[in-house]
Amino acid sequence: MVIVSAGTAFFPPCLNGDKKASIALKNYTITGSQEEMLADLTETIIPSGDGHGAKEEKSHLFVLMMLDDCSSKEEQRKFISGLKQFEEATKKRFGSSFIKCSKEQKVQLLKDIENKKEVSEETIAFYNSTKKLTLQSYLSSEHYLTKITGYNILPGHYKGCVSVNNA
């Protein structure tokens, strides 16, 4: 189901008194509050927990940059449209924007999206793109590769058959 309110269609974001986004984009625009919402969403997907997650990685900026540089115009359009529908669905359901929702409300919302329960296709696509890029940002980060996978640019050797118990 696609819901577009007349208001958002007629007024460009700046006329709503919204802040500017912190990142310069070439191919599409978002508002400061949309950026904040995206940051909150990426942090909900990969929380800081032990001290390093999407927040520390600034994953939301990676999401926006990758969408700008490595996606088609159509993918960008869908993403922005999905982002707006995500916000509207949140407001309709909890009466407040995503960042003002309680942790429980956020969890309920994302669970419903993951289970494709009463959410529009573009909302799901927006969430999936955000999650995919947030994962990419985190899984290829210095923190993850050095602290968790033991990445080494210089292996220097190869052993073809060692016990799995070898560290």
Place this chain on the structure above:
Amino acid sequence: MSDNNTFDAIIIGSGMSGGWAAKEFCDKGLRTLLLERGRDVKHLKDYPTTNMKPWEFKHRGQVPYEIEKDNPVVSRCYAFREDAMHFFVKDTEHPYVQEKPFDWIRGYQVGGKSIMWARQTQRWSDFDFEGPARDGFAVDWPIRYKDIAPWYSYVEKFVGISGNKDGLPQLPDGEFLPAWDLNCVENYFKDFVAKNYKDRHVIYARCAHLSEPQPIHIQQGRTQCQARNLCQRGCPFGGYYNSNSTTIPWAERTGNLTLRPFSVVHSVIYDEKKGKATGVRVIDANTKQATEFFAQVIFVNAAALNTNLILLNSTSGRFPNGLGNDNGIMGKYFAFHNYRVRINGICEDFKEFKTEGGRPTSAYLPRFRNVFKQETDFLRGYAAGFSSGRGSWPNTQGFGDMLKQNLAKRDLGPWYVGSHMMGETIPKETNYVMPDADKKDEWGIPQLKISVDYDDNDEKMIKDFMEQMTEMYTRAGFKNIQTSDSKQAPGLDIHEMGGVRMGKDPKTSLLNEWNQLHACKNVFVTDGACMTSTSTQNPSLTYMALTARAANHAVEMMKQGKL
């Protein structure tokens, strides 16, 4: 003569084979001009991404959308990624005419594609050189294994090849540095195949890496391969062979080399009175200014397709259809390797083992079809890569703390197994390249028109590869076996060959047994263009050996005043 434009030898192209011609000529004291159409790339200095970590790439390795959209051909190449895309020609920069789809992958810089090559170095045998004569296609090679064997050794010692002595007549042993390990599953499959199949073998794939540098390699300024597997960026250790780290600086140190980047060769100049070639016409890549350079001997090593283009564009009263092209077959009988098929699966055993570290190669199945006798309804056969390993892909379901915990778990998955097909294709007159009649490039040179396609023999071979490999995988107990045919266009194999083939008879070939044009003996072609047939092995090692052999012959002839 002592003017600045006259040399003893001119080499067109500084890649895999051109670098070898430069080294040989400079070592023998010839004043040598090495022409390169692209920019200079100095070893170590011009490898901007070589030490970058994954997180240091803005797009984490991905090619930006606009570049990919504007350059669909090069974007299909596995190595065209954020870390090495600066070494590849973009479609938009150098257009060509595809009469039939052909993915032309190019590297226009000093070192050419030797910077980004896959570094596999398997020798040919007489089962390859005798193939056309035995099976009745193309023309007979004018050489046999014994003619090239000492030059394989000569090149291998200098380049540094890691390998095992396998004792197989269809894949002769060479001068090897130690091999890296095959892993548990590769060794299991090797033993399984040896026990269950007559004349089928799984071996360690020989590669151009310094597993144990010898004094000659230290002298070149290269050192031990660190198994980084980031070779396409250029190696800070000189751990694998490219022209930039090895042959070109070696040639420069003799004081005999003039390296001239940004030199687009328009054509070879033929002097009708002298009855030989006297030099080359060069267009400056940047200023478009034309200049002529002169020499006694000219080596054309522009890579297979551009070598065809340069010679076909070298027209004169004596050679109206291209230099040396009296029989009209130049550009024809063009061939490649059939890389369309992959087979993947998993091995559920060896769960208590894993691999550690990295290695720059894998295992290899030399051709087993139609080797000793014709046994199928198609000609020739295929080799195959074989590799195995274990990944640890985290579970990415869900979100929040549970996702975070799952990402921190590094449980090993099963061993994957995979092979890719490397099929010999049959050179045919109908597979040809020629200068386009209308379209020209920025330098006033006709664009190359390419008309190359698969045939029925290739389709039968694909079917056989799928059947045989599926049977071998199934009998070996591998699971989830899946074959896939990418249907990729010819060219993406980056093993394009032929058009200026070697042969015994000037009526049916263009080059003699020393890679000299039959009709213009001081012009030599020793890159992929010279290949009479394609075999299944990765061809670079053979180009290098043919080049060293031909260059030494040229020097000998010059000494005797015969060129």
